[in-house]
Amino acid sequence: MAASDQPGYDELEDNRASPANISNPELRLEAKRAFIWTSVVGLFALIVYISQSLLVIFGGLVFAAMVDGGARLIGRFLPIRRTLRIALVLLLGTGFLIWLGFFAGSQISQEAAQFPHIIDNQASAFINWLDRQGFAIRPENLQQIAGQLMTGVGTVTRAIGGIFGGMTTLFLIAIIGIYVALEPRLYERGLAWMLPRQRRHRFYDTVSEMAATMRRLMAGRIVGMVFEGIFTWLMLWAYGVPMAALLGILTGMLAFIPNVGAVVSGILMVLVGFSGGVDMGLYTVFVYFLVQTFDGYVVVPLIAKKTVDLAPALVLGAQLIMGILFGILGLFLADPLMAMIKVALERRSAFNGEDSTAAAEADGT
Template sequence: MSEAGPDTDDKGPETHGSSPAFILDPRLRQEANRAFVWVSVIGLVALAVYISQSLLVIFGALVFASMIDGGSRLLGRVLPIGRRWRVSLVLIGVVAFFYWLVTFAGAQIAQQAAELPSIVERQATLIEQWAEANGIAVSLSQLQSMSSQVLSGVGTVTKALTGLAGGVATAILIVIIGIYVAFEPRLYERGVEWFAPRSSRQSFSVTLDRMAHTLRRLMAGRLLGMVFEGFVTFLALTMFDVPMAALLGILTGLLAFIPNIGAPISGLLMAMVGFSVDVETGLYTIGIYFFVQTFDGYVVIPMIAKKTVDLAPALVLAAQLILGILFGILGLLLADPLMAMLKVALERRAEQNDEAIQSQADSDGVATMQTGT
C-alpha cells in the first residue's frame, strides 16, 4: 500500500495554482498589479506621443470626411439618390472648383502671388525706417526671423511635416483617408466601437454620433464663414480698385478657417497692399477689413454658433498655441475641431454621471419604500 504523503505533495502545487512566476504573498501580488498598471499607462502615453503625428493626420482626415458628409447630406434634401452618388457629386464639385481656380484664375493669382512678397518686404522696410525715426530699435532681419518661426511652426514633432514634400504627402493622406471614411462612415464607426467593452458600446455609439453631428455643423459653419469673408473681401477691394483683390480675397477666405489668428494676418496683408498704393487706399483696406470682420462676428458667426458648438475664445486660442508649437500648421488648423470633440466627450461623460446618480437615487428610494412597508 503506497504512502499518501508524496501524492498529496505532488498535487499540492496544482491545487494552489502556483507557478514559478506566481507570487504567494497577497500584498506583494497587489503591489505587482499596481506596478503593472502604472507601467501600462506610461507605455500608452509614450506610444501616444510617439504616434501623435499620425493620430493628428487621421483626425484631419475625419474633419475632411465630415465636410464631404455634410455636403452629401445637403444634397440628399434635394436629390433622392444613394449616398455614394451624393458623395461622388460633392467630390466632383470640389475638383471642378479647384480646376476652375487653376485654369481661369490661376494666371492672375500666380502673378499677384509673385508680387505679394516684394510688397510685404517693402512695407516692412518702411515700418523699420519709421520705427528707427521714432527711436524704436527694430531690425528687418529680426522681423523676418520671427515671421518665419511663426509660419513654420517650431517644435521637434513638426519634422514630419516640414518641407514641401512632407506637406503634400500629409495633404494626400488626409484626402485619401477622408474619402474612404466619407463613403463608408458606419463601417469605421463600428470598428471604433469594438474597442469599447460590450456593455458600454451602446453609450459609446451615442457619443460618436454626437461628435460626428457636432463636427459636421462646425465645419459647415466654418466653410460658410470662409466663403462669406473671401467673397465679400474680393468684392469690396475690387470696388475701391485695391491691387491683388482676387488673391487677398482667397487668402482671407482660407485664413478664416483659423479662428482668432487668421483674421489679423489677412488684415495685415490687406493693409500692407493698400498702403503700398497710397495712404487713402490703405485706409480703405483697413475699413474693409473691420467691416467684414464686424459683420461676420456679429451676424454670421452668431447664426452659426446657435447650431454648432460654443467654444470659449481663450480656450481655443490656448489650444492653437499649444498644438501650433507641437505640430505646426496642421495642429493650428485642427485645434478648434479637436477642442469641440473634447467638449462633446466631456459633456457626454457628465450626462452619464448624472444618469448614474439619478438611477442610484431612484433605487435607494424604492428600497426605502419597500423597507417602510
Template sequence: MSDADRSKDDAPPTKARVAGPADFADPMLRSEVKRAAVWLGMAGLIVLTVYLSQALLVIFGGLVFAATIDGGARLLGRALPIPRGWRVTIVILLATAFLLWTLMFAGSQLAAQAAQLPEIIESQALRIIAWLQNHGMQINAEAVQGVAKEVLGGVGEVTHAVGGLIGGATTLFLVIVLGIYISAEPRLYQRGVAWMFPITERAHFHATAAQMGRSLRRLMAGRLLGMLLEGVLTWIALSLYGVPMAALLGLLTGLLAFLPNIGAPISGAIMVMVGFSGGVDMGIYCIIVYFVLHTIDGNLVAPYIARKTVDLAPALVLGAQLIMGTLFGLLGLVLADPLVAMIKILLERHSSRNEAEWHAEHGNLADSE
C-alpha cells in the same frame, strides 16, 4: 522499459505543486502586481500616443474631411433623393472640379501675385519702421525684417497649398484618402471602434459618436460658409477699388478665416499693407473693408456657428491653437478648433452620465429611507 513505465515517467508529478517565479501566493501581492501592470500599460499607451501623434493627427484630419463630405452629402440629399453613395460621389467630384479649376485657371495668376506679395509687405514694413524711428521710437529694423520674413514664410505655405505648389503633399493626400474612405462607409468604422469597447459601454459610445459627428458637420459647414463669404466679399470689395492682388488677398482672407481669433488679424494686416502700397486713400479703404467684413463675421456668422455647434471660449481656442501650432505646425493649427470641440463633447457626455448615475443612486437611497 515498457510503455506503461514510459507513460509514468512522462506524467506530471503527483506531489504538491511547487510555486514558480511567476506565482504569487499572497492575494495582496497579486492585486498590486495587476495594478502595476495597468499603470505600466497606461504609461506605455501614453508614450505610444506621443510617438504616433503626427499619424494620429493625420487620422483626425481625415475624420474632419470625412465629416465635411458627409455634411455636403446630407445637404445634397435634401434636394436629390438618391442613394447616399451617389451623393458622396457628387460632393467629391464637385470638390475635385473646384480644385482643378483653381489650378488651371487661377493658378498662374495666383502664383504671379504670390511672388510679388513678400516684396510689397517687406517694403511696407520698412516704411512703417522708418516712420516710427522718425518719431523717436528705437526699433531694430533688421530684427523686425527677420520676423517679417518668418511670417511671410508661413503665409507662403498657405498660398502654395492652395495654388498647387505645396511641398508636403503627402500629408494632404493621406488626409483626403482617409476622408474619402471614412465618408464612404462611416458605420463600418464606427462599429469597428465600438467593438473594442465593453458591451456595456457601446451604447454610450454610439450616442457620443453621433453627437460628435453632428457637431463636427455643422462646425465645418459654418467654417466653409464663413471662408466663402469673407473670401468672395474681400475679392469683390478690393477689385472695385482697384487694389493690387485682389484675388490673392481674397483667397488668403478666405483660407485664414478657418482659423478663429488669429486668422482675421493676419489677413487684415496683409490687406492693409498691400493697400498702402497704392497710396494712403487705398490703405484707408482696405482698413474700412477689413473692419466691415470682420464686423459681419463677428456679429452674424460666428454667433450662428456657435449656436449650431459647440460654443467654445475664445481664449480656450486660442490657447489650443498656440499649443497645437507649436507642436505640429500648420496641420495642428488648422485642426486645433475641431479637436477642442470634440474633446469638450466627450467630457460633457462623460460628466452627464456620471451625474445621471449619481442621481439614480442617491435617489434610490432616498426612496428606501
C-alpha cells in the same frame, strides 16, 4: 493514508512557487499597481510617438464630416443613393480646385509673384517709421527673432514641412476621409466592439453627437470662408486695391483658422493697401473691420447656435500649442479637436448624471 488521499505530482507542481507567482497578497497588489502605471506611461509615450499619425487620422475624420455634410445637403434636393451623393460632392470639390488653379494661374500668378516684394517693402517702411519715432528696431533683430521661432519648431513640424510632405499629408487625409465617409458605420462598429457590451450604447450616442457637431462646425466654417473671401474681394476690387483677387482668396482660406487667420489676413490686406497710399490703406483697414465685424456679429452667432460654443481664449491657446507641436496642420485642426473634446466631456457628464439619478431612485425604492 490511502493512495487517493495522497497529493499527486501535478498538484505538488502547482503549489510550488514560481517567478510568475507572487504568494504575498501585498506584493501582488504592488506588482499590479506597478504594471498599471508602467502601462499608462508606455501608452502615453506611444501616443506622443505616433501623435503625427493620429493627427492625420483626425484630419481624415474632419474631411469625412465635410463630405458627409455635403452629401446630406444634396440628399435634401436629389433623392439618389448615398454613394452617388458622395461622388457628386467630391466631383464638385475637385472641380472647384481645378477652377481655382486655372484662375490663379491665369489671373493672379503675377500678383502672387509681386506679393512678397510688396510685403517686404511695406514691412521695411513700417520698421523705418518706428525707428523715426524712437523705437530701436532693426531688420536684423526681426530676422533673428524669426530664426529663433523657426528653430524652436519641433521635429514633427519639420517632418511634414515642404511641398512634398504637405501634399502627401493632404493626400492621406483625403483618402482616409473618403473611406470613412463611404462606410462610417463600419468603423463605428469596429471601435464599439473593443468596448464592454454595457457601454456600447453610450459610445454610439457620443459618436453620433460628435459627428453631428463636426458637420455643423465644418458647414459653418465653409460658409464663413466663402463670405469673407467673396466680400473682401468685391470691396477691394471696387476701390481698385491691387491684388484684390489674391487677397480675397487668402482671406477666405485663412478664415478656416479662427482668431489667427483673421489677424494674418488683416495684416496682409493692410500692408498691400498702404502700398497704394494712405487713403487706400485706410480703406483696407475699414474693409477688414467691416468684414470681421459682420462675420463676428452676424455669421458666427448664427452658426454658433447650432454648434459648440467654444471660448475664444481656449481656442487661441489650443491653436498656439497645436501650432508649435504640429505646424500648420495642428493650427488648422485645433478648433475641431477642441470641439470634439468638449462634446465628449458633455456627454460623459450627462451619462454620470443619469447614473446618479438612477441610483438615487433605486435607493428611494
